[in-house]
Amino acid sequence: MTDMTYNTILLSRDNGLATITLNAPDKLNAVSRKMIAEIKPCWEELAADSSVRAVLLTGNGRPYAVFTPYKNAWLREVNDFYLRSYPVERHAAALAPLPQGLPPGVPELAAIGFETTNLRALKIATGTQGARGLFEDFVERIDRYHQARDFPAIKGPSYLSVHLRFGTLSIRQVARVAWQ
Known part of the structure; x- marks a missing residue:
């Protein structure tokens, strides 16, 4: 999936997590009509992206910026x-199948971007x-x-x-x- 281009917001994705960042530093990131007009299609783009698994927002609909509101929400729930321990066995069939052509076994660390270290x-x-x-x-x-x-x-x-x-x-x- 190709990201749409936005002028007043930035959209980035990494391992199933999407981040939307305001991108109007010249206007101190003040919310404008143009920004609001870009946010809706951005959300729609994310909703259509099956690789984005979750969006985490505070109770008032904003993303968490500090840990305390997240901690307080967790403590309430x-x-x-x-x-x-979570009963994962009954959900194993819901996992996506492995992609075709994937080599069998666990990949070598170098194959997934890790380097030899002196641990x-x-x-x-x-x-x-x-x-x-x-x-x-x-x-x-x-x-x-x-x-x-x-x-x-x-x-x-x-x-x-x-x-x-x-x-x-x-x-x-x-x-x-x-x-x-």
């Missing part, structure tokens, strides 16, 4: 279902075992997180972001433990 020398915890170790370490200090997270000299953050991003640790597992 969280319940036992969201903290349990072993850096002693970075990798894989599910590394994630488990970091998580167990974080659980011991989770009650102090709010006090230590903003100080680089203190072991405050969880260091779990990369594991949550790549699925070597379950977000539901982390949420379940944090919720207790």
